[in-house]
Structures are given as structure tokens and as C-alpha cells.
Amino acid sequence: MIYNMEYESMEKQDLEQLQIERLQATLHRVYRNVSFYKALYDKEGIQIDSIKSLDDLKKLPFTTKNDLRQSYPYEAFAVPLRDIVRIHSTSGTTGKPIVVGYTKNDLKTWSSLVARILSAAGVTSHDFVQIAFDYSLSTGGFGFHYGAEKIGASVIPYSGDDVMKQIQVMKDYRTTTLVSPPGYALHVASLMEEMGRDTQELNLSTGLFGSEPWSENLRKEIESRLKIETFDNYGLTEIIGPGVAFECEQHSGLHVNEDHFILEIINPETLEEVPSGEQGELVFTTLTKEGFPLIRYRTGDISSIVEGDCACGRTTARISRISGRTDDMIIVDGRNIFPSNIEEILFEIEGIEPHFQIVLSREEGVDVIELKVEVTPNFLPFDEIRKVQVFQEKIAQLLTSQLGIHAKITLAEPKSLKRSTGEKIKRVQDNRK
Amino acid sequence: MIRIRNLEAGYEKLKVLKGISLHVNHGEIVTIIGANGAGKSTLLNTIASLITPSSGEILLQGKDVTLAPPDRIVKEGCVLVPEGRQLFPTMTVKENLILGAYTLFGHKKSNDANMNLEQIYKMFPILNDRQSQLAGTLSGGEQQMVAIGRGLMSNPVLIMMDEPSMGLAPLIVKDIFKVVETLRNQGKTVLIVEQNAKAVLEIADRGYVMETGNLVLEGSAEELLDNNDVRRAYLGKDYKEFTDMGGGE
Numbered sequence: 001m002i003y004n005m006e007y008e009s010m011e012k013q014d015l016e017q018l019q020i021e022r023l024q025a026t027l028h029r030v031y032r033n034v035s036f037y038k039a040l041y042d043k044e045g046i047q048i049d050s051i052k053s054l055d056d057l058k059k060l061p062f063t064t065k066n067d068l069r070q071s072y073p074y075e076a077f078a079v080p081l082r083d084i085v086r087i088h089s090t091s092g093t094t095g096k097p098i099v100v101g102y103t104k105n106d107l108k109t110w111s112s113l114v115a116r117i118l119s120a121a122g123v124t125s126h127d128f129v130q131i132a133f134d135y136s137l138s139t140g141g142f143g144f145h146y147g148a149e150k151i152g153a154s155v156i157p158y159s160g161d162d163v164m165k166q167i168q169v170m171k172d173y174r175t176t177t178l179v180s181p182p183g184y185a186l187h188v189a190s191l192m193e194e195m196g197r198d199t200q201e202l203n204l205s206t207g208l209f210g211s212e213p214w215s216e217n218l219r220k221e222i223e224s225r226l227k228i229e230t231f232d233n234y235g236l237t238e239i240i241g242p243g244v245a246f247e248c249e250q251h252s253g254l255h256v257n258e259d260h261f262i263l264e265i266i267n268p269e270t271l272e273e274v275p276s277g278e279q280g281e282l283v284f285t286t287l288t289k290e291g292f293p294l295i296r297y298r299t300g301d302i303s304s305i306v307e308g309d310c311a312c313g314r315t316t317a318r319i320s321r322i323s324g325r326t327d328d329m330i331i332v333d334g335r336n337i338f339p340s341n342i343e344e345i346l347f348e349i350e351g352i353e354p355h356f357q358i359v360l361s362r363e364e365g366v367d368v369i370e371l372k373v374e375v376t377p378n379f380l381p382f383d384e385i386r387k388v389q390v391f392q393e394k395i396a397q398l399l400t401s402q403l404g405i406h407a408k409i410t411l412a413e414p415k416s417l418k419r420s421t422g423e424k425i426k427r428v429q430d431n432r433k
Numbered sequence: 434m435i436r437i438r439n440l441e442a443g444y445e446k447l448k449v450l451k452g453i454s455l456h457v458n459h460g461e462i463v464t465i466i467g468a469n470g471a472g473k474s475t476l477l478n479t480i481a482s483l484i485t486p487s488s489g490e491i492l493l494q495g496k497d498v499t500l501a502p503p504d505r506i507v508k509e510g511c512v513l514v515p516e517g518r519q520l521f522p523t524m525t526v527k528e529n530l531i532l533g534a535y536t537l538f539g540h541k542k543s544n545d546a547n548m549n550l551e552q553i554y555k556m557f558p559i560l561n562d563r564q565s566q567l568a569g570t571l572s573g574g575e576q577q578m579v580a581i582g583r584g585l586m587s588n589p590v591l592i593m594m595d596e597p598s599m600g601l602a603p604l605i606v607k608d609i610f611k612v613v614e615t616l617r618n619q620g621k622t623v624l625i626v627e628q629n630a631k632a633v634l635e636i637a638d639r640g641y642v643m644e645t646g647n648l649v650l651e652g653s654a655e656e657l658l659d660n661n662d663v664r665r666a667y668l669g670k671d672y673k674e675f676t677d678m679g680g681g682e
Contacts, residue, residue: 014456017436021454021651025641028649049452049647052439083661105652105659288652290660 003119003151004112007259008314015315019262020054022287027051030293033078036071037295057262057285062271063297065098068238073099078293089137090237097137098238101291106240107146109288113243113257114147120248120255120312121206121231123177125152128203130170132180133211134159139241140211144179147243153177163191170202177206182214182222182230183355189225194377204228210235210242213322213340217347232321236299238292239284245319253306253318260288263317264296265305268326279304281326282319300326302338328428330360332367332405339427345398346373355417358407361431369407371395377414434459434591434622435480435511440489442479449475451646452489457591462613462623466630466657466667467643473626474516476643477593480624481513482506493591507536507587516595518580522569526560529568529579533586546586553582556615574605581612592616594625598632610636630667634658642667 002008010018027048030037040061041048051057068076077084084101091097102110123129129148133140141159148155158169167188169175178185185207192199207222207230219230234254235242244261245254256263265280266273274280282299286292302325306318324338331337339358346356355374360367373395392409399407436456443449449472457463465473478484480491482503491499493509501509512533520529530553534546554561557578563571568579577597584592594613598606606629613623614636627633634640634654642650642663650660657663 017438017454017456020438021456021641021648024452024454024647025649025651028644028647032649052452079661103661105656108656108659
């Protein structure tokens with residue numbers, strides 16, 4: 001179902017008009033209220049009034065994570081602090097966290113955007129939505145909570161590490177919709193299988209997964225093991241949280257909420273716009289945020305435009321599912337490799353759950369890649385050195401033939417690598433620096 | 434209905450509109466709120482072509498009318514109900530109303546004008562009673578009705594109103610805004626400039642906030658009512674408590 005027919009299926013020219021109006025208003029607000037942007041535009045000699053079209057947006061400098069870190073905690077807010085009614089922040093795994101403030105209107109906007117995600121996945125007021133994201137400074141839990149309430153679903157706010165208890169709640173409370181990181185869903189399936197229980201004991205029909213990239217293979221695995229239909233969604237705390245883009249029933253890319261965010265895709269090296277359809281870094285400009293507006297924010301997430309019209313009736317632009325992060329990008333022998341590429345390959349090999357870690361180091365000036373792969377509990381050849389070697393060679397060969405990299409393969413005990421239960425997996429460990 | 438891009442206009446060397454982009458969809462009531470001197474009236478006067486823009490674009494029902502003369506704007510279906518009514522006080526109510534139909538005369542459409550007159554009397558029965566009274570002798574509210582009626586005489590699709598509540602008692606303001614809602618229910622589109630932000634946001638669908646020649650906010654009326662900047666700056670003393678509570682910035 002389309003939650004907001006008027007805005008999700010606008011004519012191209014109407015959308016463009018709305019975007020330019022909201023862009024100009026946002027620029028005036030950030031210039032007047034955010035010292036960071038005022039200083040930046042003054043320094044670059046940019047006249048806000050010279051931004052007359054969406055194309056003119058290219059005249060403005062990008063905003064980076066680093067810019068926002070320097071505004072820690074509240075310097076980049078565009079309203080007085082008394083107007084802020086909620087604070088969220090990024091995890092800060094790669095540096096100082098970025099603190100995001102929401103006004104009352106921002107929270108309303110946010111919940112209506114999350115309502116779009118849920119509606120597109122067919123979730124209605126008849127559903128029981130179990131939210132297994134952490135209710136914390138990160139945006140996943142609260143974002144989905146208020147969005148699900150907005151469409152009138154029965155919300156079961158249950159986060160925490162005790163997956164066994166969650167499975168019990170899921171069963172007893174007849175949860176129909178699971179909202180969590182993708183790895184969590186897999187964890188649920190594994191645990192139930194370990195206990196010899198059928199996942200069909202659950203009433204689950206729909207899964208909405210996000211907060212970390214997940215491959216098509218992982219999707220197929222979750223869908224077949226839990227017997228559910230899954231929907232991807234995309235968002236990041238700096239922009240608003242979940243609600244930036246989402247999958248509809250066509251599962252052919254994620255619709256961007258273009259009435260609230262202007263999308264650009266750039267080459268992270270040259271910073272030029274990539275040709276339509278090519279992979280690049282997502283850049284967003286917020287159009288309606290009051291508390292924490294951002295102009296041309298570099299997300300670090302890699303995706304591409306999906307061309308053509310979607311059969312669902314929405315007219316908004318679609319992006320392909322996130323294939324990686326610019327900072328996860330490993331450059332080896334001049335090749336750009338994303339952990340997601342490796343995930344796809346590992347999945348093709350039977351016997352391996354897609355849990356892995358890439359460790360990069362440098363020996364005598366040469367880059368060395370080590371791939372730690374976790375095996376399933378029923379992985380038998382552990383006792384036979386020869387068989388293990390064959391297995392490792394098989395992975396190494398596939399990595400060479402498909403990605404052109406030469407990696408050392410290490411097998412890890414089941415459950416020895418860090419699981420994701422709300423937190424993002426740190427898949428790449430770079431010891432080269 | 435109307436789509437404006439980067440409109441700039443002013444008076445001689447004084448630039449008042451510094452690049453306005455806005456749109457009004459068919460059947461909407463859209464309001465522009467803002468302080469005195471923000472450029473709200475200048476915007477309506479520029480759309481009505483009483484002021485020639487120095488740059489930008491105005492599309493009315495898809496037609497470029499940026500540099501069209503005022504009478505053509507009216508013929509294209511857009512009228513202005515000006516600030517302070519601007520009636521002819523020594524002419525009768527009926528004469529004032531008929532003046533609004535000048536685009537219909539000379540085109541053998543005077544019958545239409547008579548029909549419109551009947552419609553307006555139906556909408557404002559009091560004007561029917563007072564049709565031969567001099568406009569200058571009417572109360573403020575009645576004068577505003579004449580001004581609106583005069584605008585409706587040319588069968589507009591888009592009615593622009595400049596401060597219709599100005600100088601009127603609160604009860605009369607309510608009546609006038611009820612009329613605006615009626616117009617929307619009849620399929621008309623309304624662009625309304627107001628300093629009485631609270632009253633107008635109660636009937637509007639969407640709105641823009643104008644500050645010193647720029648639009649700084651666009652949103653649904655509900656969103657604007659919930660915006661703290663709007664509440665502090667434009668919603669007046671009803672919200673005094675709220676602003677007092679917040680303490681100093």
C-alpha cells in the first residue's frame with residue numbers, strides 16, 4: 001500500500017518544484033541559523049540566492065562526517081536547544097559520535113516516513129510488529145516504534161540480547177512482523193533449528209531489515225529459513241534514521257523519499273556525479289528537517305540509481321540495495337572490493353554461514369588479506385586436515401577468480417566472530433596503517 | 434495552478450523579493466505568513482502584474498504570464514483582492530461589484546456578469562440588501578465582502594487575498610475566513626497573505642513563511658502551527674505563555 005499517495009507518486013515536474021522550494025527555504029534557514037554553514041558559504045563566496053535550480057546544488061560544498069564531528073555536540077543544530085525534543089546519535093565507532101536533534105515536527109515527519117516503509121511492506125493495523133532494534137541513542141528502535149504506531153499496528157518493543165526470550169515472545173504474542181538487523185533474523189532461525197524447533201511455530205510473515213548491508217543471498221537464506229517475505233530499508237542517523245529509502249512489494253530497488261531528501265550519487269574519488277545507473281556514494285540534502293538540516297551530506301554508502309518506472313505506482317527515484325561503504329572499500333592491487341562481494345561468494349559455498357571478517361595487514365610492503373570465515377556447528381571436516389585445506393583452497397580460488405584477490409583463508413569456530421544484535425558488524429580490520 | 438520560480442521584484446533600487454519559488458495546487462488554500470515588510474504584498478502585486486518582476490518565472494495554469502499585463506492575468510483566471518479593500522467609496526455596492534467584471538464586457542458576456550452578480554448576492558445576502566448603498570458607508574466586514582465579491586465577478590480560478598482580516602473585529606474575521614473556505618469548497622484556489630497567522634493557518638492547507646524577501650519554510654498548516662519559530666514570531670499573544678516558558682535564548 002502507498003502510505004502517502006500524493007507525495008509518493010508526484011509528477012516529475014511537481015516534485016522538482018517542491019524540491020526547489022524546500023531546498024531554497026532550507027538553505028536560508030541553515031545560512032541564518034547554523035554557524036558552520038554560514039562560515040562555509042561566506043568563505044566560499046556562495047550567495048544562497050544564486051541557487052535557482054536543483055542543478056545549482058552542485059555549486060555548494062559537501063558536508064562530511066568530519067565537519068559534523070567538529071560541531072560536536074550541538075553546534076550544527078538549526079534551532080534553539082529548547083525546541084529540540086529528542087536526541088539521537090551515531091555509534092561513534094569510527095570517531096566522535098554525531099549528535100542529531102529532532103524538533104516536534106521532525107519526529108512527526110520521521111514517523112510518517114517510517115510509516116511509508118511499513119505500508120510498502122504490507123504492514124497494517126492488523127499486524128503485531130516486534131522491534132528488536134536497540135531502543136537507545138541509535139535510531140532503529142524508536143524510528144520504527146513511532147512509525148508502526150502511526151499506521152496503527154500493535155507494537156512489541158522488545159530489544160536485548162536474549163534471543164531465546166524474544167523467540168518466546170514472538171511465538172506467544174503472535175508477532176507477524178519482525179523489525180531488526182538482518183543478522184538477527186538469521187540468529188533467530190539458527191537458534192530455533194538448534195533447539196529442533198520449526199520456525200513455522202511462529203506467525204511471522206514479514207521481516208523489515210536494515211541498519212547494515214545484507215546481500216541478496218542472505219535475503220534468500222532468511223526468507224527460506226523463516227518462511228517470510230523480507231523488505232530492505234535504508235536510512236542513517238545523520239539524515240533522519242530509518243525512512244530515507246525503502247523497498248516496495250516489487251523488490252526492485254529502494255524508493256527514496258524525494259519530497260524530503262534530494263539524492264545525488266557521486267564518485268567518491270573525483271566527487272563528480274556518476275552517470276545514471278553507475279555505482280557511487282550516496283549524497284543527501286534534507287528538505288524538511290528543522291533541527292538538524294544537512295546540505296549535500298556524504299553518507300559513505302555505495303549504491304546506484306535503478307532506472308525506469310516502478311510497477312508499484314510510486315514515482316520516486318529508486319536506488320539499488322546498499323552494496324558497501326566507501327570506508328569499507330578495500331583497495332587491493334588497484335581493485336575496489338566491498339565486503340558484500342565476499343559475502344556473496346561465501347554464500348555460494350555450502351557449509352558456511354555468512355559470518356566473516358577481513359583482516360588487512362602489510363608484510364614487507366605487500367598487502368596481505370586474511371579472510372576469517374566462521375563455520376557452522378555441523379561442519380564436519382574440522383578433524384581432517386586435508387579436507388580443511390581443500391575447503392580453504394576452494395574459497396581462495398573463488399576469491400581469485402571472481403574478485404581477483406589472493407587471500408589467506410582462516411576457518412573460525414562456530415559463533416566465535418562477533419554477532420550483530422543491533423550493533424553494526426565491523427567486517428574489515430585494517431592493520432596496514 | 435500557479436508555479437513561481439526565483440521571482441525577484443522591488444521598487445526602483447530596493448529589491449523586495451529576492452528569489453521566491455512557490456506553488457499552489459488546484460483547490461488548495463495556501464497562505465504566506467510573515468512580518469510587516471517581509472514582501473508578502475509585493476509578491477501578490479507582482480503576480481497580479483501591478484509590479485513588473487526583474488527576473489524569475491510565473492506560470493499560471495501552465496502558461497507563462499511573467500510579463501503579461503494586469504488585465505491578461507485576470508483573463509487567465511487570477512484576481513487580487515487588495516489590501517485595504519480599495520473600493521470606490523462614493524459608488525454603490527452594485528457599481529463596485531460590476532467593476533470586477535470588466536473583462537467580461539465588450540465580449541457579449543454581460544449576461545455572465547449579471548449571473549455572477551446573482552451568485553455573489555446569494556453568497557453575501559447582505560450585499561443584496563445594500564446594493565444601492567454607497568460602499569463608503571458600509572462596515573469593514575461588509576466592505577471586505579464587496580472586495581471579495583468584486584474579485585469573484587470575473588469567474589477566477591485563483592483568488593489572491595491580501596490581508597483580508599485587516600482592521601476587522603475577531604468575529605468578522607471568522608466570517609471572512611468562512612467565506613474563504615466556502616470558495617475552496619466550490620473548487621476555487623486561494624492564495625492568501627495574512628498577518629493573522631493563527632486564524633489563517635486554521636483554514637489553510639499549506640503555507641510558506643516569508644522573511645525579508647525570502648521564503649524560509651514550506652509545510653502543511655499543521656506543521657507550521659507546530660513550528661516553534663512560527664509560534665514565537667507570528668502567532669502573537671495567544672502564545673505568550675509558551676514563549677515565556679522557554680526562557681531566554
